[in-house]
Amino acid sequence: MTDSTPTPRERVLKLFAGEAIDRPPCFSGMGNVTIEGLKKFGYKFASLHSNARMLSDAAASTYRLFGFECGVVPFDLCVEAEALGCEINVYAHLDDILYPTIRKKLINNEEEMDIVVPSELPALGRIPLIKEAIGLLKAEIGKEVAVGSYVLGPFTLAGQIMELNDLLKLSFKKPDKVGKLLETLAGVIIVVAKEYESAGADYITVREMGATSDVLSPRVFKNLILPYLKKIFAELKTHSVLHICGKTNDISVPMLESGAKAISVDQKNDAAETRKKIGRDALLFGNYDPYNVLVSGTPGKVREAIRKCLDDGVSAVWPGCDIWPTVPPENLHAMMDEVRKYRR
Amino acid sequence: MSDEKSKEILDALKNAVIQYDEDAAKDSAQKALDIGMDVNDAIFNGLVSGMEEVGRLFEAQEYFVPELLMCADALYAGLDILKPHAKKMDLGVKGSVVIGTVEGDVHDIGKNIVKMMFDVAGFTVYDLGRDVPLDRFVEEQLKTDSDLVCLSAMMTTTMVGMKKVIEDLKAKNPNVKIMIGGAPVSKDIADKWGADGYAKDANNALKDAINMISSLKKLKEDAEAKKI
Numbered sequence: 001m002t003d004s005t006p007t008p009r010e011r012v013l014k015l016f017a018g019e020a021i022d023r024p025p026c027f028s029g030m031g032n033v034t035i036e037g038l039k040k041f042g043y044k045f046a047s048l049h050s051n052a053r054m055l056s057d058a059a060a061s062t063y064r065l066f067g068f069e070c071g072v073v074p075f076d077l078c079v080e081a082e083a084l085g086c087e088i089n090v091y092a093h094l095d096d097i098l099y100p101t102i103r104k105k106l107i108n109n110e111e112e113m114d115i116v117v118p119s120e121l122p123a124l125g126r127i128p129l130i131k132e133a134i135g136l137l138k139a140e141i142g143k144e145v146a147v148g149s150y151v152l153g154p155f156t157l158a159g160q161i162m163e164l165n166d167l168l169k170l171s172f173k174k175p176d177k178v179g180k181l182l183e184t185l186a187g188v189i190i191v192v193a194k195e196y197e198s199a200g201a202d203y204i205t206v207r208e209m210g211a212t213s214d215v216l217s218p219r220v221f222k223n224l225i226l227p228y229l230k231k232i233f234a235e236l237k238t239h240s241v242l243h244i245c246g247k248t249n250d251i252s253v254p255m256l257e258s259g260a261k262a263i264s265v266d267q268k269n270d271a272a273e274t275r276k277k278i279g280r281d282a283l284l285f286g287n288y289d290p291y292n293v294l295v296s297g298t299p300g301k302v303r304e305a306i307r308k309c310l311d312d313g314v315s316a317v318w319p320g321c322d323i324w325p326t327v328p329p330e331n332l333h334a335m336m337d338e339v340r341k342y343r344r
Numbered sequence: 345m346s347d348e349k350s351k352e353i354l355d356a357l358k359n360a361v362i363q364y365d366e367d368a369a370k371d372s373a374q375k376a377l378d379i380g381m382d383v384n385d386a387i388f389n390g391l392v393s394g395m396e397e398v399g400r401l402f403e404a405q406e407y408f409v410p411e412l413l414m415c416a417d418a419l420y421a422g423l424d425i426l427k428p429h430a431k432k433m434d435l436g437v438k439g440s441v442v443i444g445t446v447e448g449d450v451h452d453i454g455k456n457i458v459k460m461m462f463d464v465a466g467f468t469v470y471d472l473g474r475d476v477p478l479d480r481f482v483e484e485q486l487k488t489d490s491d492l493v494c495l496s497a498m499m500t501t502t503m504v505g506m507k508k509v510i511e512d513l514k515a516k517n518p519n520v521k522i523m524i525g526g527a528p529v530s531k532d533i534a535d536k537w538g539a540d541g542y543a544k545d546a547n548n549a550l551k552d553a554i555n556m557i558s559s560l561k562k563l564k565e566d567a568e569a570k571k572i
Contacts, residue, residue: 089475091448098448099501101475165453168410169417214527215409246527291500291528324500 008069009202012146015283015316016203016239016261024316026339027070029148029205029241029264029285031322035097036329037061045325046092049076049100052129056136062323063145066332071141072148073133074126075322076100077207080152080192081160083125084115097325107162110170113181115161117188122195131199138200146202151193153208153242154185154228155216168215175224186228190235203239205264206232212246214268222254233259241285245321252277266320267293275313285318288335295324299334306338350381354390357422361394362401364414369422376426383430391419391426392464409453416460423464430466439465442484443494444472446505451498454525458494458543478505482512485520495539497526507537514538 006014011025038045041057048054055073062068078088078100087104107113118124130149137147152160158167158181171178193204210216211225233240242260244251245268252274255263262283265274271287278284286309288294293305309317317339353376360369369391376386398415401407407415441462445452452474462469470488472480485493493513497503506524513520524534525543534542 094447096505097501098505099499101448101450164451165413165456168453169413172410172414213405213408217405217408220408220410292530321500 008145009143012069013202023342024310024314024339025069026317026336027068027146028072028319028323029150029203029243030072030207030319031075032062032068032072033058033075033325034062034327035325036065038325045097046090046094049074049090050126050129052132052136055133056140059137060141063141067336068332070145070148071137073137074130077152078102078160079126079130080157080188083121083127084161084188086161102160105162113177115184117184121188121191127192127195131195134196134199134201142200147200148203148205149196149201150205150207151189153206153211154182154189155225156208156210157185157189158182159210171220171224179224182225182228186231189232193236197238201238203241204236205241205243206260207243209245212244213248213250214246218250221251226254226258229258249273256282262315264318271309271312271314283315284313285316286314287320290319290321290323294319294331294335295327297331299330302331302334303338306335307342310342349379353381354386357386357390358394358397360422361391361415361418362397364411364418366418366421369418370425373422373425377429383426387423387426387430387464391422395419413453416457419460440468440470440488440490441492441494442470442472442481442488442490444476444481445474445496446502447475447477448502448505449497449499450474454498455496458525478509481509482516485513486516492521492523494523494525497528500528503528510537510539
């Protein structure tokens with residue numbers, strides 16, 4: 001039997017290809033750097049984002065230290081917005097872990113919503129750097145585990161480059177105007193995702209957190225946002241995942257209709273119900289709580305949460321969001337062990 | 345002034361908020377002033393009543409955040425006209441609050457909804473905005489001697505910073521009340537870190553807001569009942 005045990009990479013690729021595998025993989029399409037990993041290299045979190053070598057080292061460390069079955073860069077949500085001209089803040093003055101945010105928006109009022117995308121987009125901001133990090137990560141651990149990257153969804157990206165308050169209200173008052181912006185941004189996302197593909201990413205996650213049913217009605221999701229997600233997934237050649245956090249039970253079927261190979265949901269989704277809705281063969285990734293379980297829980301609580309995900313019928317054990325870096329090593333070990341020994 | 349006319353205006357104010365109609369809110373607020381209605385009555389039984397219904401619609405998932413934001417705009421459109429004429433209510437507290445979203449977090453929708461509640465209730469609000477360095481909360485509280493400090497964080501990644509602010513605030517001024525809010529916040533966390541109250545999301549913030557305003561309303565009514 002040992003001979004036929006697939007590598008984590010083979011397992012993930014087979015899963016995406018719809019082939020039978022020995023067990024669900026335990027991986028993520030979002031950030032999963034840990035303090036333990038940073039300690040090993042003496043890296044400061046705020047310094048990672050603009051250094052390809054550091055990004056790659058940190059991303060590979062979660063696999064090396066804990067056997068987590070992937071390598072993912074980047075670690076922040078500002079890459080596309082920055083390339084479009086937003087100014088970001090990495091909080092370099094702080095030792096605490098804070099994720100970069102947008103300091104200066106690109107669109108400051110409704111009149112500025114007609115943006116022009118620079119033709120040299122692939123060369124702008126940190127896009128070349130993320131590509132380099134993907135390449136390094138491939139060289140480092142790419143034979144053993146699948147290497148992933150992520151982009152934002154068009155609505156979430158719109159919320160980065162303009163005031164979220166304005167975007168939400170306009171999506172109601174002037175859906176045509178918002179639709180036009182989303183169309184432009186879908187184009188941006190396709191360009192960026194293709195760059196990551198060409199750099200060797202095995203799978204790409206589109207993070208469309210802004211479209212959660214905690215914020216927007218399923219109707220607005222379907223009418224205003226879904227058409228542009230479809231556009232994006234139609235263009236992606238590599239394996240793809242659509243991630244939306246918060247309430248998603250009412251949009252799980254449209255999420256699949258986007259054309260993504262897999263959908264990713266967080267702990268607020270009733271995964272058993274979703275499994276019933278989307279059928280046996282659709283790929284559902286999720287949905288443990290990466291903070292209240294993985295960071296503040298005990299190993300026992302972690303095992304229980306992982307078993308619940310698997311009992312509910314997830315295709316891969318996968319966190320509801322980025323893994324928060326202060327995760328205790330014993331909890332990560334407990335999670336990996338539970339996935340390996342679980343039998344349905 | 346006829347009771348019927350007052351009721352008509354209260355209904356108009358309420359509906360303007362529910363139907364997020366800023367112009368109607370302004371019109372009705374002006375009418376309320378024109379006929380010499382009790383301004384606090386117009387605010388609480390008109391605008392705030394409307395917001396209570398909005399909260400119900402939000403809970404029932406008929407309304408979502410965009411609607412909530414538009415309703416809040418309508419409420420403010422009315423409030424801006426009425427507020428200069430409102431009598432200060434005696435609530436037994438000084439009524440000032442420091443509010444902001446903690447450093448690392450640029451989401452301020454929940455914070456703004458809570459802020460609306462304090463504006464409605466006639467508090468003096470020191471809004472520090474978003475992405476606020478933690479020390480600023482302590483400085484501002486000391487400077488303004490506010491009764492209450494509200495900290496908001498939408499993301500787990502920024503919530504952890506609240507713990508330190510709570511410790512610093514309580515060390516410098518044990519009497520200050522602290523409310524924390526945001527998606528990752530739980531009762532557990534609020535208890536563990538020594539916060540006096542918490543609101544988990546925009547919906548809960550709104551519910552909390554409404555609860556607080558309803559209790560203020562009750563206080564006001566009780567006070568009036570005693571007068572009679």
